[in-house]
Amino acid sequence: DTAVSQTPKYLVTQMGNDKSIKCEQNLGHDTMYWYKQDSKKFLKIMFSYNNKELIINETVPNRFSPKSPDKAHLNLHINSLELGDSAVYFCASRGDGYNSPLHFGNGTRLTVT
Amino acid sequence: QKEVEQNSGPLSVPEGAIASLNCTYSDRGSQSFFWYRQYSGKSPELIMFIYSNGDKEDGRFTAQLNKASQYVSLLIRDSQPSDSATYLCAVNWREYGNKLVFGAGTILRVKS
Numbered sequence A: 001d002t003a004v005s006q007t008p009k010y011l012v013t014q015m016g017n018d019k020s021i022k023c024e025q026n027l028g029h030d031t032m033y034w035y036k037q038d039s040k041k042f043l044k045i046m047f048s049y050n051n052k053e054l055i056i057n058e059t060v061p062n063r064f065s066p067k068s069p070d071k072a073h074l075n076l077h078i079n080s081l082e083l084g085d086s087a088v089y090f091c092a093s094r095g096d097g098y099n100s101p102l103h104f105g106n107g108t109r110l111t112v113t
Numbered sequence B: 001q002k003e004v005e006q007n008s009g010p011l012s013v014p015e016g017a018i019a020s021l022n023c024t025y026s027d028r029g030s031q032s033f034f035w036y037r038q039y040s041g042k043s044p045e046l047i048m049f050i051y052s053n054g055d056k057e058d059g060r061f062t063a064q065l066n067k068a069s070q071y072v073s074l075l076i077r078d079s080q081p082s083d084s085a086t087y088l089c090a091v092n093w094r095e096y097g098n099k100l101v102f103g104a105g106t107i108l109r110v111k112s
Helices: none
Strands: A006-007 A010-013 A020-025 A031-035 A045-050 A055-059 A064-070 A073-078 A089-094 A103-106 A107-113 B011-014 B019-025 B030-038 B043-048 B053-057 B061-066 B071-076 B085-093 B099-102 B105-110
Touching: A006 A089, A010 A020, A010 A031, A020 A031, A020 A089, A020 A107, A031 A073, A045 A064, A045 A073, A045 B099, A073 A089, A103 B043, B011 B019, B019 B030, B019 B105, B043 B053, B043 B061, B043 B071, B053 B085, B071 B085
Parallel strands: A010 A107, B011 B105
Antiparallel strands: A006 A020, A020 A073, A031 A045, A031 A089, A045 A055, A064 A073, A089 A103, A089 A107, B019 B071, B030 B043, B030 B085, B053 B061, B061 B071, B085 B099, B085 B105
16 A cells, blocks of 8 residues: 555656646645755755645745645646746655654656747 | 754665664753654654663664763664664753753665
């Protein structure tokens, strides 16, 4: 059983297109995240949702819009894709408490040409 | 100072040696600290976490935390070639809704 699953694994698209990445977790966690990992491997938080409510919204272009239909799902929609959006996007979930670790999905490698 | 700082490496150690990975952080009411390992093309996987000053051991891994110095480290004993990966330090920021902030990672290479 995959704990945190995201689709698609690879996404190749052209500049200006709109794309979505889906994420689902079966761990029963209330909090889910989107992280972006750039070519230098730096993992940067983008958004966090707790039980469908937006908790963390980092300085991210408003072309990026997360949506959480329920606490087990967190999707990421990206409008008007740019070359700089090319990266690996990781979904993660986390249980309650500051000692709870993040559980990552396998990542979506987005390539914008 | 960056929020979470790590030496990017690569850190090269011979097989069987102790690898020492270091991380410094800005104090923002941080409470807990995590070490993740990431193999190339894979997602980060948790090695261990620590929240009290001192040492915490788990198998070949020991995490060390010194909150006064804002320093956390990971020791890997009897390093194996399979330990070759990027090691990510993460700090939990309490005042930002328990946000987990990562360092840039240290590349470890264990040579057989």
